[in-house]
Amino acid sequence: MSASTFRRVLSRGVGKRILGYFLIAAVVPMLFTGWLAHYEFGQKAESEAARALKDDAKEYGKEILTRLQLVDSKATEFMRILADAGVDEAAKNRYLVDDFEAAWLKPDDLPVVALADFTGASRDMGEVPDVPGREGVTQLFISDEPRLFLTKSITDTASASGNVVFELKASSIWGARDNLPYSAEFCVYSEGGTKLYCTAETDSSLHAFLVEKADVRSSVFSLWSSGDEEQVVVLWQLFLEASFASSPLDIVAIQERDYALNSAQGFWHVFLPAIALVLVLVGVLSLRLIARSLVPLQHLTHAARQVSGGDLKAQVRIRTADEFESLGDAFNTMAAKLGGQIATLQAMSGIDRMILAGTKFEDVSEDVVKHLISLTNCSAAAVIARDVDAPNKGRMVSLFKGEVATDRIDLPGRLSNDWCQPRQVSLAEVESSAAPYKTRFQDYGQKFVVLIPVVLNTEIKGVLLLGFKSQFDMSHGSLGRCADLAGRFAVALSSVEREKVLYRQAHFDPLTCLPNRQLLKDRLEQHLANARMDQQSGAVLFLDLDRFKEINDMFGHSVGDLLLIQASERIVSQVRTRDTVARLGGDEFVVILPNVANESIVRATAERLLAKLGESFSIHDKDHYVSASIGIVVYPDDGDSVEMLLKNADAAMYRAKEAGRNRFEFFSERLNAESRRKISLERELRAAFHAQQLTVRYQPQFDIATGRISGAEALLRWQHAVEGHISPDEFIPLAEESGLILDLGAWVIEQACSDLSELLAQGLHPGPMSINVSARQLRDQSFVNTVMTPIRQFGIHPGFIQLEVTETTVAQNRDTATHILDELRTYGVRVAIDDFGTGYSSLSYLQQMPFDVIKIDKSFVQAIGTSVASNNICRTIIKMAAELGKKSIAEGVESREQVDFLHEGGCDYIQGHFYSKPLRREDFLTFLGKQDFHTQRRKALELR
Incomplete structure (x- = not known):
């Protein structure tokens, strides 16, 4: 290739780019391959170096064990000669005593006796260390100095018992440095870290480092910095428990890192020249190929410029017998057809514009x-x-x-x-x-x-x-x-x-087909804007599945995905069609409830979700169980942006998890204030009940025809120490929800029976004592016993007790409630239907209910004279009670007009503030004591 061609090729941007691409295509794989080869070679070299160094440590440890076994055999022979011929004869055998410094006899329960000093030096043999010994066991002991001792038990028990203690020469155990590999240094440590022997000076913290970092069962080495040098260190343990009843010895082998990995250092000396040679070859071949390609391209470029200038007859002539020739022919064909396609292209361009628009x-x-x-x-x-x-x-x-x-x-x-x-x-x-x-x-x-x-x-x-x-x-x-x-x-x-x-794809989750985070934000922004504009409220439920991660990790992602799909279907099934259910990711879902009128809708939705998600998930014929934690916010009160609402809902969800999971928590200050008050009131209600701070008050009921007291209703009252009077409408539902109503109801029955017993003992006869009963009490199988026990305890006739139940209360658990009331009536207890006309009303059902009295709800009574419908309702109820052979009581009577209307209508009994407000026990006793049956009505009117 000539120099002019070379310059022409490189003068073009395409030529430069192609050459660069070729060089990159050649160099990058080579560099990557070289790096990979160097890495693999280095790993192998490291592994081999560690294995060799570990083998050296192991061999050295075996040598130490062999020397210990030799010393043990010499000690055994020494003791044999000692027993047969005495210590002097045994000490003469230099072969036996060369490996010992000294020997002592330690008889049991007798002072230590020095046998011999084999060093020839003058030293105090009386100072023998407190070396432990066990009968029948050869034991190696290392003192703090450190010194090595070998104790052997005296086996001739007929003449003596105890141990012979040998102090070993360290050089006989550790051996000479010349016998060890020259490329490595060795150290011996006790298990506790005491340095026993080293062929070279080492840092005192080396052993602690190895014990913490190294795995003695593997050949993986550790790198240890000693000054400016980096060393390869391995540790091998010599176990002595079986042979010498001693803790292991840690054998440490040390080698310079450069020496250990020397085989991997010369790699780049060979690889870099190879890269240079490849670059030269690739550059030469690339330039030749580029030159053959660019000339036809230049011809095609010239012809294309002619066509773009409007010359549709322009032709290009390329005869290279390759793809460039085919490209030239195709270009000529294209130019020939281009004129005929202009009209069609104009039509299609209009479509294109529409597509783009x-x-x-x-x-x-x-x-x-x-x-x-x-x-x-x-x-x-x-x-x-x-x-x-x-x-x-x-x-x-x-x-x-x-x-x-x-x-x-x-x-x-x-x-x-x-x-x-x-x-x-x-x-x-x-x-x-x-x-x-x-x-x-x-x-x-x-x-x-x-x-x-x-x-x-x-x-x-x-x-x-x-x-x-x-x-x-x-x-x-x-x-x-x-x-x-x-x-x-x-x-x-x-x-x-x-x-x-x-x-x-951008707005829906691919797994569950629910809206994703992006679409959730868009819809929540719209709902938030509408709520501000229309002054309405909505709720956001942030839902997280409990225990999902455990199932996903244990049974795999396929099971986890199927569970998420089923969970999403269950969530959708429990909300309204206008609500939005979205999946944020993982096991987190969000439900938007727009236009929420009150808290009960939100609570009901959350409870349905918890119940539905608490059911078993059948996946691959196996049941899986999860629960959910739900955080709830109300917009726009709890946040003025989507991010704030989701953040607050997430925080509320985590509070639900912290509170025990499978529950929901409100973040909303407006809605949560009521929840917090309920929790606080429930706690204080329990405290007040146990502290006997609740009271029972009695509101008299009067015979409308005679004016005599015909009975009384026992009413539970709570005088809060700070808030004062707490309405029963507020704390009774709390007691019902929490289950405290069972204890409260039993206490009210017992208190009413007690007070009634006292009245009867004084010769007063107030008539039946009415006591309200809740739905939870009528589900309690022991409720009959709860009623009858105090009746029997205080000796009261059951007819003096009248239980008031609502239609709805009985309808919620019809069979059980009817059975309980029937059983109580067989004992003589009276039953009244309270708040009649406000709940579940059915004439056929009414005929089946066991009752004696119908109480007209105060909402109808108080509307007497102001509502024709209420007047008619009261007359109808009174007439219906009479037709059924039952008595009627009107509660909430507050005016003379109401009394007259009820009297004319044939009502049997009345109750209300017009005659008497609910009275404390003492006041009720006084009220009854100051009047007889002929003057009760007059006295009551005077007290009004």
């Missing part, structure tokens, strides 16, 4: 049918496209005599049937066709129709239809341009579909 399908279709008519001069034209959201439906836009019509038609599962062939333009008679376009084209008076499939990626997206009143020549050249138009229309349809798909 996001024009509606109907408008794009109308533009297409207009171009079809202008290209083919057909009488009518239409387009059919499948509805993406409803695959069995389609839309047809047609044009005839300037009028556009849009029809929604039924489509088969696949468009490629007899009336529309894929990738084939066909002609069909309208009359004999069964296709959905038949009716419309018959109305247009068309005899024949040409069908041009709208195909994209082998899939028919729709059909273009050309209507003719007579036979059409299928070889007409305009069909080719219509086919091109069909292709562009396919792009338009695909664009619409793609936008919908992209929208779903």
Whole structure:
């Protein structure tokens, strides 16, 4: 390749880029391969070095063990000679005593006796260390100095018992440095870290470092910095428990890192020259290839400029017998056809503009049918496209005599049937066709129709239809341009579909098909804005599945995904159609409840969700159980932005988890204030009950005809130390929810029986004592015993006790409640229906209820004289009670007009502030004691 060609090639941006790409394509893989090879080679070298060093430590440890065993055998022989011939004879054998410093005899329960000093040095043999010894066991002991001792038990128990203690020469155990590998240094440590021997000076913290970092069972080494040098260190343990009843010895081998990994250091000395050689070869070959490619490209560039300038006759001549020649021929063909396609391109460009502008399908279709008519001069034209959201439906836009019509038609599962062939333009008679376009084209008076499939990626997206009143020549050249138009229309349809798909991908969770975080934020922003504008409230429930991670980790993601799908379906099933359920990710879901009127709706929804998600999930024939923790916020009170609402809901959810899971918590200050008050009141109610701070008051009931006291109602009252009087309407439901009502109800019954017993003992007869009963009490199987026990305890006739129940209370648990009330009535206890007319009312059901008295609700009584409907209701209830043979009581009587109306209507008894407010026990006793049965009504009116 000449220098001029070389300069011409490199003067072009393409040439430079291609050369650069070739060099990058060659160098990058080589560098990566080199790095990978160096890494693998280094890893292998490290592994081999660690293994070799560990083997050296192991061999050294074995040598130490061999020397200890040799010393042990010498000690055994020494003791044998000692027993046969005495210490002097044993000490003469230098072979036996060369490895010992000294020997002592330690008889049991006798002073230590020095046997011999084998060093020849003058030293105090009386100072023998307190070396432990065990009978029948050879034991190695290491003192703090450190010194090595070997104790052997005296086996001749007939003459003596105890141990012989040998102090070992350290050099005999550790051996000479020359016998160890020259490339490494060795140290011996006791298990406690005492340095026993080292071939070189080492840092005192080395052993602690190895014990903490190293795994003695593996060959993985540790790197230890000693000054400016880095060393490879390994640790191997020599176990002595079996042979010498001693703790292990830690054998440490140390080697310079550069020496250990020396084999990996020369890699780059070979690899870098190889890279340089490859770069030269790649550069030379790349330049030659680029030169052969750029010359034809330059010719093509010149010809393309001519065409772009409007010269559509420009031709390019390339004879390279390769792809560039084929490219030149294709360019010439393109230029020849370009003129004939200008009109079609103008039509398609209009469609493109519509696609880019996001024009509606109907408008794009109308533009297409207009171009079809202008290209083919057909009488009518239409387009059919499948509805993406409803695959069995389609839309047809047609044009005839300037009028556009849009029809929604039924489509088969696949468009490629007899009336529309894929990738084939066909002609069909309208009359004999069964296709959905038949009716419309018959109305247009068309005899024949040409069908041009709208195909994209082998899939028919729709059909273009050309209507003719007579036979059409299928070889007409305009069909080719219509086919091109069909292709562009396919792009338009695909664009619409793609936008919908992209929208779903961007706004819906692919697993559960629920809205994702983005769509959730959009909808929540809309709801938040509407709530501000309409001054309404909504709620956001942040839901997290409990124990989902455990199931997902234990049974796999496939089970976890199926559980999430089922959970999402359950959540959707428990909310309204207008509510939004979204998945944030993982096991977190969010529910938006717009237009929430009160807290009960939110609570009910949360309770339904907890109950439904608490049911078992059957996946692959196996039941799985999770629960949910729900945090609730109310907008717009709890946040002025989506982020703030989700943050607060998330915080509330975590409070629910901290409180024990499978529950919900409110963050809303407005809604949560009531919840907090309920919790506080419930706690204080329990405290007040146990502290006997609750009282029972009695409101007299009067016979409306005679004015005599006919009975009284026992009413529970709570005088709070700080808040004063707490309404029963507030604390009784709390007691019902918490279950405290069972204890409270039993106490009220007992207190009423006690007070009634005292009244009867004084000769006073107030009539039946009415006591309210809750739904929870009527579900209690021991309620009959709860009522009858104090009646028997205080010796009261059961007829003096009258239990007041509401229709709704009995209806909630009809069978059990009816059975309990029937059983109590057999004992003589009276039953009254309280608040009649405000709950579950049914005449057939009323006939089945066991009761003696009907109490007219005070809401009807207080409306007497102001509401004709209330007047009629009161008369009807009184009459119905009389027809059933029951008594009637009107409660809440507060005026003379009400008394007169009830008296005229035939009511039996009345109760209310007009006669007497609820009285304390002492006041009620005084009230009864100051009057007899003939003057009770007059006295009551005086006390009013």
